Amino acid sequence: MQLSIDLGSSDQPIYQQIRDEIVSGIASGQLRDGDPLPSVRTLGAEIGVNLHTVNKAYKLLQRDGFIEIQRSRGTFVRAGDTAKNAAGFIESSGRRIQALVSDALSLKIDRTVLHHMIDHYYDELEGKGS
Amino acid sequence: MQLSIDLGSSDQPIYQQIRDEIVSGIASGQLRDGDPLPSVRTLGAEIGVNLHTVNKAYKLLQRDGFIEIQRSRGTFVRAGDTAKNAAGFIESSGRRIQALVSDALSLKIDRTVLHHMIDHYYDELEGKGS
């Protein structure tokens, strides 16, 4: 699978953008369990970024359980059965979120407010699980 | 109105946290149109932060139209008729967002994916307006 990563349009650090795009790829089903990721050097060369920057992104993804890094062999997606259903989630949730954003924007509510509300419920639910 | 700002729990810069908390305050109705904000020195002293850091947050809020800065007089909330309805939005949207997060989390979908989807629709809708 071809990994396309756009840089520069965001004000976030490069390693974060890489990480987020790969997470999105997994969630959308473009990246599936077992798929190999490009090596840190290859991906770095492709997008014009240093190998350490890619490595930093990979470390974050490993920490969060999205990928598995095998020394000397490569890195592979670890999505379990998540990816299959995740694509459906994005498909089915698009309208929901669009409606939510429309309501918020009509009231001039900043996007960060929605981010915070989402984070709040994430923290709440993840807190119960630990 | 008493402004309570928590720092340290986030990995975001202080001036962003201040900015976001005030936006949330406006959206939730705790801060209403015309309400005076603490001076940069007062708020800085309250939360243990330099005056320039607070000033930076205020400048962002001014740029986005959330507050009005009057030289030598003070800064005041400019929420229009937004704040009234915004409180209702948060009240009514809580369950919606909670359900959305539950679905996402059950699929191990990262919160950044939701952030991105929200940003996507924000950009889409704001793009039409310009």
Next chain:
DNA sequence: TAACTGTTCTATATTATATATAACACAAAA
């Protein structure tokens, strides 16, 4: 006048980000 606004300026310190180069340890293929 005196006290309080935001503003501007200079200066410094720390951290985050990103790159550069080299070398290492290990696995797989030639």
Next chain:
DNA sequence: TTTTGTGTTATATATAATATAGAACAGTTA
């Protein structure tokens, strides 16, 4: 074995972002 390709580690450097500090300025208000 040799070569190539992994991730990894180490050191070094450069730049930008973040935050603080102190002083002074211009204007408003009591």
